[in-house]
Amino acid sequence: MKTTGSAFVTLTNKPSDQARRQLLLALSQIPPGRLCSYGELARQAGLPGRARWVGRQLSQLPDQNTLPWHRVINAQGKISFPHNSEAYRRQLSRLIDEGSASPDGKIAWQRCRWPDQH
Numbered sequence: 391m392k393t394t395g396s397a398f399v400t401l402t403n404k405p406s407d408q409a410r411r412q413l414l415l416a417l418s419q420i421p422p423g424r425l426c427s428y429g430e431l432a433r434q435a436g437l438p439g440r441a442r443w444v445g446r447q448l449s450q451l452p453d454q455n456t457l458p459w460h461r462v463i464n465a466q467g468k469i470s471f472p473h474n475s476e477a478y479r480r481q482l483s484r485l486i487d488e489g490s491a492s493p494d495g496k497i498a499w500q501r502c503r504w505p506d507q508h
Contacts, residue, residue, distance in 0.1 A: 412436050413447055420461045423488045424504035425497070427465045434505070445470065460484040467499025 416435035429441035448459045460481045464470045471478035485491035490502040
C-alpha cells in the first residue's frame with residue numbers, strides 16, 4: 391500500500407494502476423496558484439486523449455487527500471462541478487485562497503494556466 395498525503399491509495403503493478411500512478415505524479419506537480427485542464431493533465435501524465443478518465447480518477451480521490459485536485463478545471467477555464475454545489479464552492483474557495491480565482495467566481499485561466507502556453 392502506498393500513501394499519498396494523508397490518504398491511502400492502493401496501487402498494484404497492473405497497467406491501470408501504472409496509469410493512475412502517472413496521473414497522481416503529474417497532479418502533484420501543479421504549482422500553487424496555477425491551473426491545469428483535465429486534458430493537459432492527461433498529456434502531462436503521458437496519457438493524451440484521456441481527459442474524461444482523468445476526471446473520473448480525480449472524482450474518486452479520498453476526501454482527506456492532499457493532492458491539488460482543485461487546480462484542475464475544464465478546457466474552457468471553468469470549474470466542472472454544478473455551479474451551486476458544495477463541491478463547486480469547495481473548489482472555488484481553494485482557488486481563491488491560492489489567488490487563481492476571485493470571490494465573484496472568475497477563474498484566472500489565462501494568467502494561471504500551467505504549464506505555460508506559449
